[in-house]
Amino acid sequence: MNGIFIRLKSLWLALAAIVAGMGAWAQSWDSMPYERAARLFAEAQRVCDADVGRLWGENVWGPVLLVRDADKMAFTNEPSLLPDTRRMGSLWCGTLDSDIVVAGCAVSYRGVEVAMVPMFELSDSAMTEVFVHELFHRFQNRHFRMDEMVYDNAHVDTKSGRALVLGELMELTKALSCNGLDRQAHIEKALGYRQWRWALFPDKVNDECRFEFQEGLALYTQYRLCLRDSAKVAGQLCRDVEKLLTSPNLSRQYGYYMGAIYGVLNDIEPSWRRVVSPSRKLCEVAAKAYGIDFTMPKDTTELKQTDSYVRVAQGVDSVEAARQALRDKVARAMEAKEAVYVRADDYQMGFNPACVTGLDELGTFFSVIELKGEFGRIYSEYGCVISRCPMLIAPPGGTKAMRKKGKGFEIELKKGWRLRECGEGYEVVRKRF
Secondary structure, eight states: OOOTTOGGGOOTHHHHHHHGGGTOOOOOSSSOHHHHHHHHHHHHHHHHHHHTTTTTSSOOOOOEEEEOTTTOEEEESOGGGSTTOEEETTEEEEEOOTTOOOOSEEEEETTEEEEEEEOOSOOHHHHHHHHHHHHHHHHHHHHHOGGGOOOOOGGGGSHHHHHHHHHHHHHHHHHHTOOHHHHHHHHHHHHHHHHHHHHHOGGGHHHHHHHIIIIIHHHHHHHHHHHOSHHHHHHHHHHHHHHHTTOSOOTTTHHHHHHHHHHHHHTTSTTHHHHOOTTSOHHHHHHHHTTOOTTSOOOHHHHHTSHHHHHHHHHHHHHHHHHHHHHHHHHHHHHTTOEEEEOOSOEEEEEOGGGEEEOGGGOEEESSEEEEETTEEEEESSOEEESSSEEEEOOTTHHHHHTSOBTTEEEEEOTTEEEEEETTEEEEEEOOO
C-alpha cells in the first residue's frame, strides 16, 4: 500500500470534484439516513439495469457499501459485508471497523468485490453518478485487476506538460462538437500535442495511459449511464475541460476527462469496448478509428499556431510562477527543519486531486492530506510532499502544536509509535522497547 498514486487512496473529494460541476445541491445525511440510502441504491440499480449490459457486455451493478466516515455507519445490499447487521427494508445496516479508510473506491472486503461510496453531501442525482463511477471501478478490478495500477503524472504540472495536455484537451472538445472530416482534423491535432509531449517525457507514456484508462473510463461510464443522451455527455465534458483550464493542478485531474473524451470519440466503433485493456492506449484506438497515422510526428511549429495552443499558453506562465513559489515554500520549510517525516512502510492516503502539484525533484505536493496506517493517523492542511516517504510541513508552534489536536493539523499515534526530533525536523517512528 506504499504507492503514491493508487486510485483507492483518493479521498472522497476526488469524485466530489467531478460531480460538483453538475450544479448539484447538497442534501444532508443527518436525518433518516436509511430512507435516503434506500432511495439511492434503488436509483443506482435502475440506472445500471436500464443499460442491460450494452456498454460493457454485462450489468455493472453489484455489491455496494455506502459509508458515513464520522462513525463508520454503513448500508449495503450484500449482507455478508457487515458483522452484526440488521435488516432495514431492502438494505442491511452495520458498522465498519474504525481503522477502515472511507474513500470512493472498489476493494475486496470480506472476500467480496465491492464498490465503496462515502455519504457525501451531494444531491441524489450526483450521488447516483458516484455509485455508477465506483461500480465501474469494481468492474475494472474484476476484469483487469486495476487496484494494482500505480501511476505518477507530476510532469503534467510542469510548464511544457501543462500547455501540451491542455492543448490536446482543447482540440478534443472541438472534436466532440463536430463530425466527419472536421472531427478528424481536430483529433489529428490533439494527437499531435500528445506526440510532442511524449517526445519530451518518454518515460511517462504508460503512466498517462494508465490514468486515462482507469479514471477516464470510469467517468465515461458514469456519464454514459447517468446522462444517457450523447449530446448531454459531450456538453458536460466540454464544460469540465473549460473549468480545468484555470485549475492550478492537473496531474491528478486531467486523466478523468482525457480518457472519457477518447471513450466518447471511440464510440464511432462501439466494438472498441469489447477488446479494450490496460495495454491498449485509448488515443491509439481513436487514431485507428478515424484513419490517422499516429506514428507520423506532427509539425510543432504548426501546432503552436493553433487557437487552442495560443489560448492555453497565455495562462501557463502565471500557473508556473505559482508552482515555483510553492516549491520555494517547501524548500524553505525543509531548510528550516519545519517538517514531520512519517517513517512507515504501510499507509493509505486521502487527498483532493485538485490540490496536488508536482514539484520536480522535491516530489509531489498535497496541500491537504490524511495519512492512515500502522502508525495511526495524521491530518494536515499545511501541506505534504511525498517522494520516498511523506514529509508534512509542520504547523506553527512546532512539537507542542503537533502533540495535540490543533487547527488544521492532527497526529494520533497508535501504541508502539512516537514523535521524536531528528536532524531533518521531526519524525514518526516506532518505539524501541
